[in-house]
Amino acid sequence: MSNQGKVDCGRRRLVVATAAVGGAGAVAALVPFVSSLLPSERAKAAGAPVEVDISKLEPGQMMTVEWRGKPVWIINRTKDMLDTLPKLADAVADPKSEKNQQPAYAKNDTRSIKPEIMVVVGICTHLGCSPSQKFKKGAEEGMPGEWLGGFLCPCHGSTFDFAGRVYKSKPAPTNLEVPPHFYMADTRILIGEDKKGA
Numbered sequence: 001m002s003n004q005g006k007v008d009c010g011r012r013r014l015v016v017a018t019a020a021v022g023g024a025g026a027v028a029a030l031v032p033f034v035s036s037l038l039p040s041e042r043a044k045a046a047g048a049p050v051e052v053d054i055s056k057l058e059p060g061q062m063m064t065v066e067w068r069g070k071p072v073w074i075i076n077r078t079k080d081m082l083d084t085l086p087k088l089a090d091a092v093a094d095p096k097s098e099k100n101q102q103p104a105y106a107k108n109d110t111r112s113i114k115p116e117i118m119v120v121v122g123i124c125t126h127l128g129c130s131p132s133q134k135f136k137k138g139a140e141e142g143m144p145g146e147w148l149g150g151f152l153c154p155c156h157g158s159t160f161d162f163a164g165r166v167y168k169s170k171p172a173p174t175n176l177e178v179p180p181h182f183y184m185a186d187t188r189i190l191i192g193e194d195k196k197g198a
Contacts, residue, residue, distance in 0.1 A: 049192030102178035
């Protein structure tokens, strides 16, 4: 009888220990599963606004920042760059930015809040390639007429001017997108929030 009691206690301990180990294993397996359902830090950051300091961006220079996994180009346009824009009104497909590719405050001749600062998503509106900067003026192979500078998409040859407007008869259907942004200060831009800039 006492022998039988010892065996039963041993079995009970074995069952409890096995259940405890199994339970711990189930919890250990469940934690990564539940964690995988939560958004990652990168995913949280992907939709967050991006603050950019442009104080060191010289005239004629460009910088690229990432917002929502996309490259956003910020260019400090020179007077020469800005002077090309009115000359191209007949060469670009949407000179007055009638298609909804920019916030209302950037629906103007320069497609920007401040004329000299261009902020656009650097992704071609055709198939999502990233155009390359072709700042150089002059005759360029495959460029429309006298090339005044801008951007060339290497995938299918779409060309854009210094306001991100697409040239006529190109595969890209619309101008480059202007993301929502505003000026927090003269040299600080917040990309991703749609407030009227200063």
